[in-house]
Amino acid sequence: MILATSLATPQIGTVFWTTLVFILFFLVLAKFAWKPILNAVKAREEIIKSSLESAEKAREDMKRLQADNEAILRKAREERENILKDARDAREKMITEARDKASEEAGKMIEKARTEIEREKLKALSEIQDQVASLSVEIASKLLGEHLKKDDEQEKLISKYLKELGTNNN
Amino acid sequence: MKKKIWISVISFIVFLLPFFTLAAQEGEHSAHPEKTRAGSEAEKGFNPSEFIMDHISDSHEWHIMTLGNGKNVVIYLPVILWSKEKGLSIFSSGKLAHGHIHNGYMLVEEGELKGRIVNAGSDGSVDEKNLPLDFSITKAVAGMLFAALTGLILFLLLARSYRKSGISHPRGLQSFLEPVILLVRDDIAIPNLGHEHYEKFMPYLLTAFFFILINNIFGLVPFPPPFGANVTGNIAVTMVLAVFTFTITTINGSRTYWKHIFATPGVPFWLLPIMIPVEIIGMFSKPFALMIRLFANITAGHIIVLSLIALIFIFESLWLAPVSALFVIFMDCLETLVAFLQAYVFTLLSALFIGLAVKEEHH
Numbered sequence: 035m036i037l038a039t040s041l042a043t044p045q046i047g048t049v050f051w052t053t054l055v056f057i058l059f060f061l062v063l064a065k066f067a068w069k070p071i072l073n074a075v076k077a078r079e080e081i082i083k084s085s086l087e088s089a090e091k092a093r094e095d096m097k098r099l100q101a102d103n104e105a106i107l108r109k110a111r112e113e114r115e116n117i118l119k120d121a122r123d124a125r126e127k128m129i130t131e132a133r134d135k136a137s138e139e140a141g142k143m144i145e146k147a148r149t150e151i152e153r154e155k156l157k158a159l160s161e162i163q164d165q166v167a168s169l170s171v172e173i174a175s176k177l178l179g180e181h182l183k184k185d186d187e188q189e190k191l192i193s194k195y196l197k198e199l200g201t202n203n204n
Numbered sequence: 205m206k207k208k209i210w211i212s213v214i215s216f217i218v219f220l221l222p223f224f225t226l227a228a229q230e231g232e233h234s235a236h237p238e239k240t241r242a243g244s245e246a247e248k249g250f251n252p253s254e255f256i257m258d259h260i261s262d263s264h265e266w267h268i269m270t271l272g273n274g275k276n277v278v279i280y281l282p283v284i285l286w287s288k289e290k291g292l293s294i295f296s297s298g299k300l301a302h303g304h305i306h307n308g309y310m311l312v313e314e315g316e317l318k319g320r321i322v323n324a325g326s327d328g329s330v331d332e333k334n335l336p337l338d339f340s341i342t343k344a345v346a347g348m349l350f351a352a353l354t355g356l357i358l359f360l361l362l363a364r365s366y367r368k369s370g371i372s373h374p375r376g377l378q379s380f381l382e383p384v385i386l387l388v389r390d391d392i393a394i395p396n397l398g399h400e401h402y403e404k405f406m407p408y409l410l411t412a413f414f415f416i417l418i419n420n421i422f423g424l425v426p427f428p429p430p431f432g433a434n435v436t437g438n439i440a441v442t443m444v445l446a447v448f449t450f451t452i453t454t455i456n457g458s459r460t461y462w463k464h465i466f467a468t469p470g471v472p473f474w475l476l477p478i479m480i481p482v483e484i485i486g487m488f489s490k491p492f493a494l495m496i497r498l499f500a501n502i503t504a505g506h507i508i509v510l511s512l513i514a515l516i517f518i519f520e521s522l523w524l525a526p527v528s529a530l531f532v533i534f535m536d537c538l539e540t541l542v543a544f545l546q547a548y549v550f551t552l553l554s555a556l557f558i559g560l561a562v563k564e565e566h567h
Contacts, residue, residue: 062360068410
């Protein structure tokens with residue numbers, strides 16, 4: 035019991051030394067340890083925080099850029115599709131047009147050729163008729179010669195025959 | 205860098221050496237043979253309460269061990285005394301060993317003043333009326349000085365490593381101590397003091413926390429003499445710490461704090477004569493609880509460990525030794541937890557009290 039009392043009685047010397055040691059311990063550490071340590075920890079935390087924030091921002095930027103890229107790409111693809119489609123259409127159109135024109139041209143040429151042929155044929159026919167007429171007159175004159183004295187009567191006869199021929203031929 | 209640490213540690217030891225004298229004393233030649241440890245234990249049998257009290261109370265000498273031939277290996281600590289008649293006197297406590305009287309002082313070995321240095325009467329009696337002021341470097345003070353020096357070296361090195369490494373990730377000492385510093389900041393200071401006040405009180409809280417923690421842990425290490433002193437189990441030490449918390453609380457008390465003491469809102473005026481004394485008692489009971497809590501917890505831990513050791517000598521059986529050792533190991537693990545926990549609790553409650561005083565209520 036006596037010993038317990040001595041345990042629970044603070045000694046002046048211990049109080050003095052504890053106060054002195056604790057104040058010195060506090061002053062030295064506060065100035066040379068806690069301040070730099072807490073500042074360093076705080077600075078590091080702030081840097082970590084700002085780094086994380088900028089990383090987050092960069093990620094968002096990236097996402098946005100990616101979305102932009104996607105959109106641009108999609109647009110480009112559409113454009114290409116359109117251009118190709120236009121080209122295809124134009125080609126189709128050109129081909130059809132060319133074909134139409136060509137067939138038209140061909141039709142015209144055929145038509146022209148046909149009329150030409152018709153005309154040539156008619157011309158040839160009339161030439162042939164003339165030829166035949168003069169030939170027949172010659173032949174007939176040679177054949178008949180002497181038998182035909184009156185020229186005007188002969189002419190009449192011949193043209194009568196030729197007419198008959200002509201109508202027969204037609 | 206390591207060289208510098210060693211140089212500073214060695215120079216510290218060299219500096220203190222003249223004040224400490226190691227001696228192997230002979231129990232038989234003592235002026236009061238019945239009070240030397242080996243002698244008393246052999247003659248009167250083992251006294252567990254004396255054994256325990258010798259270990260946990262403060263002392264002017266640091267007893268290391270008792271050799272087989274009855275000699276005690278003791279470190280004599282410096283005695284610093286002041287009295288009106290004789291002024292200041294500084295000498296080694298070895299001069300007071302075995303009941304010797306030096307410069308009119310003697311060490312009381314019996315009774316209520318056991319372990320105190322008193323003025324000796326001409327016939328060797330104790331002059332109880334006129335006690336000298338004792339500023340000696342006792343066992344607790346020496347242990348505390350060593351702990352404080354260790355703390356200083358540790359945290360100055362830590363601060364230097366922060367200056368060197370800048371803002372890079374924690375490494376070495378940093379990765380070991382930074383989580384503890386952050387624990388004090390994030391779990392003690394900020395929740396209790398708030399973001400606007402906590403920075404002002406961080407140095408005090410960190411200092412108190414590590415001062416208590418280092419002393420608690422060093423007190424648990426049993427053997428080589430700078431360790432094993434019962435510093436935070438000394439009522440004077442815990443009293444000083446509590447007084448610091450009280451002073452900081454009172455100085456930083458806001459208007460709201462004082463208003464709650466002298467004109468508690470919501471209390472009818474006729475109750476104030478009761479309320480004001482109660483509130484004033486509350487101001488003092490908070491730090492008083494801090495003082496008692498730390499003192500009692502650490503002392504109790506030491507007493508349990510010592511009791512378990514004492515069991516071996518009480519039963520005088522070697523077979524009990526392994527059982528005792530196992531229990532002591534278990535208790536030491538528990539006490540390591542308590543060492544940390546009590547430092548945490550003291551700092552937490554200090555922060556809480558300061559936080560309550562600092563906060564300005566907005567009605």
